[in-house]
Amino acid sequence: MDGVQTFEIVLLLLAAVVALHAAALKLKLPPSAALLVGGGLLAFIPGLPPVELDPELALVLFLPPLLFEGAYYTAFGRFRRHLPGIINLAVGAVLFTTVVVAVVTKMLLPELPWAVCFAMGAILSPPDAVSARAILQRVKLPRRLEALLEGESLLNDATGLTLFRFAVAAALSGTFSAGAAVGSFAMLFFGGVAVGWVVGRLGVLAVRLLRDQTLIVTTTLLLSWGAYLAGEMLHVSGVIATVAAGLVFGWHQHVVMPARVRIQGSAVWRTAVFALEALVFILIGFSLRAIIDRAGGLEDVVGSMTGPVLCILAAIVAARFVWVFGTDGFLRLLKRLGVKRARPLGGRQATIMAWTGMRGVVTLAIALTLPAAIPGRDLMQVTAFAAILVTVIVQGGTLGWLIRRVKPEDGDPPPRVSLPEAEAAVAHAKLRAAEAHAYDAEGKLIHPQLLEQLRGRARATDRYAAEPDGFMDGIQSHFAVLLIAIAAGRKELIRLHREGKIEDEVLHDLERDLDLEEVGILFQRGEQVDLR
Structure with missing residues (x-):
């Protein structure tokens, strides 16, 4: 395709995104599933040129801004508090799933080398940040569960990508060293944290120096790609670097970023993230045609790969259930033995956690980077697409229903200061500052209306803090009149x-x-x- 045809295809995809997303909202279906299926159907329209998802471009174009935005809005306090549980999922569950898939693949296809089987496991093991975002933003979860799933989605791609690189290298060279792999993983992880911290601090410095709000918003977009590319250039994890930069910048933005920039930036980021997420899913659907063609056609795929693919997909789901419920059972045992810091999720939250293993762009992108010489390449690519299709449609599509049926309880302790109490504290702080500046040098009141307004606000928030429900019932009509005005x-x-x-x-x-x-x-x- 020439440049004009490529642009026309992009416009077609954006138009399809709008239509499919609107239809999904109208029918109350997960938009990600509608885009995935719609992209797959569009790929087989006669006369439409094939559109292939370039794996390297996909990782560098889509992943950094989506990871950065997720880290930027992450509740850092909860992220830090639940970091052991996040590491358990992002590293432990990914490693365990990789081993389970490798064993199942070897049992099904004993002719494949172990390194290839582990490459299959590394491709399929990490749940995807983009898929998780698309699903989780449409459901309401307990705070702890939300923190664990958000944190897992930010970190597990690094584990999966690292495992994949080691497995492919072993498959092509025939050698593997566990000690070297562990040391390399540690360097990739902590090196990525260091690079991300530096990039995040540079972003904070840039916001302090820049005056134009458009330049500041543009800089925040550049930070995501800058962190990822810097990490990859320095041979550390670009994923971890991006997440670390997002966490650092998100922590400091409340202090250094003016309110008007936050409002404009939120709108820009929301639009950009929507477009990128939607294009990811529809491009994944479009890639189905090329994958099937490479594997010998639809008949060959269905005839020769259906059994192994279904068994491997079952292994993926089962491995997550075993890991989640196994580690939760271990925490329950520790709690019975008197370990105070052991806090099991409980059966309800563990069920939701085990069911949220949607795969997405990272799974497909790393599958598409497989060298042509590696054995079982077609099977791995078909299985990768099938894993995305099944997990997004089945697990993602039923997650809301499962939450309503299971009704997971929020086990986190309540915050020390409630929302009404915090609002009252802010109102009194504003009043104290205004009282200190409402009089001139001779003590004459020069801002009486402002002072009375803030005093009324402080009294209202005191009543709100004392009786939130009753106060809000009475003030709704007040707000309604203001909106009419x-x-x-x-x-x-x-x-x-x-x-x-x-x-x-x-x-x-x-x-x-x-x-x-x-x-x-x-x-x-x-x-x-x-x-x-």
Whole structure:
């Protein structure tokens, strides 16, 4: 394809993304599953040129911004508190699944070398960050479970990619050293943390120096790719570097980034992440045609690979259940023996945890990088696609139903300060600052209306903290009137503009003020206003 055809295909894919996503929302289906299936069907349209997902480009284009954005919005306190559990999933579960898949593959196909079997396990073992994001953002989970799954999705790709590289090297060379592999993995991990910390700190410095908000938002986008490429260039984990940079930058952004930049940046990132996630799934679907063609056609794939693929998929699901319930049983044993820090999930949360093993772009991308000379390449690529298709559609599609049936309980202790109490503390801090500056040098009150407004706000938040439910019931009508007033103001503003009485600049400025006021009211009403 020439450049114009490529651009036309990209436009077609974006149009398909909008249509499939809208249809999925209308039918209350997981959008990721609709995009995956839709992409697979589009790939077989007669006359449409084949679209292949370049594996190296996929990793460097899609993975860094999605990982960075996930780390940026990660609750760092919970991430740090649950880090042992996250490592257990991101390293332990991935290693265990790799071994299980390798053993099952060797039993099914004894002619394959062990190194190839372990390469199969490394391809299929890590649940995907993109798939996890697409599914988890549509369900409500207990805080601990959410922290564990978010943290796992950020770190497990590094484990899977590292295992894959060692397995492929062993398959091609015929040699393998466990000691060297462990040492290399440690260097990749901690080197990635160091590189990510440096890139994150450089991003914080750039925000302090830059004044233009568009430049700052652009810099945040560049940080994700910069961290990943820097890590790969220095031969450490680019995935870990990206995650570390996102955590560092997300921790400091509350202090260094102006509010207007956060609002603009949230909108830009939300749009970029939506487009990237959607394109990932539809491109994965599109890759089905090329995979089947390479494997000899649909009849050969169905006839010769169905049995092994189904057995390997069953092994993937079973391995996660065994690991999750096994480690949870071990924690229960430690708790009975008096180990206070042992906190098992319990059967309900463990069931949800075991079922959330969706695969995605990393699984397919590393499968597509397999050298042509490696034995079993076609089977590995077909199995990789099947794993994505089954886990996203079956596990992802039923996760919400399973959560409603199981009803996992939040076992985390309640926060020391509740939301109403925190809001009251903020209101009183604002009042104290205003009282200190509301009088001139002679002691004359110069801002009486502002002071009274803040005092009223402080009294209202005190009542809210004392009785949240009763207070919100009484104030909803107040917010409703404010929203009606804002709508009337916006209608009048548009009328003035349509009649040519005000310029576009005035329209945009006053409309922005009304928008910010409306968003503030929606937040106070407790509605979900996702500015990401």
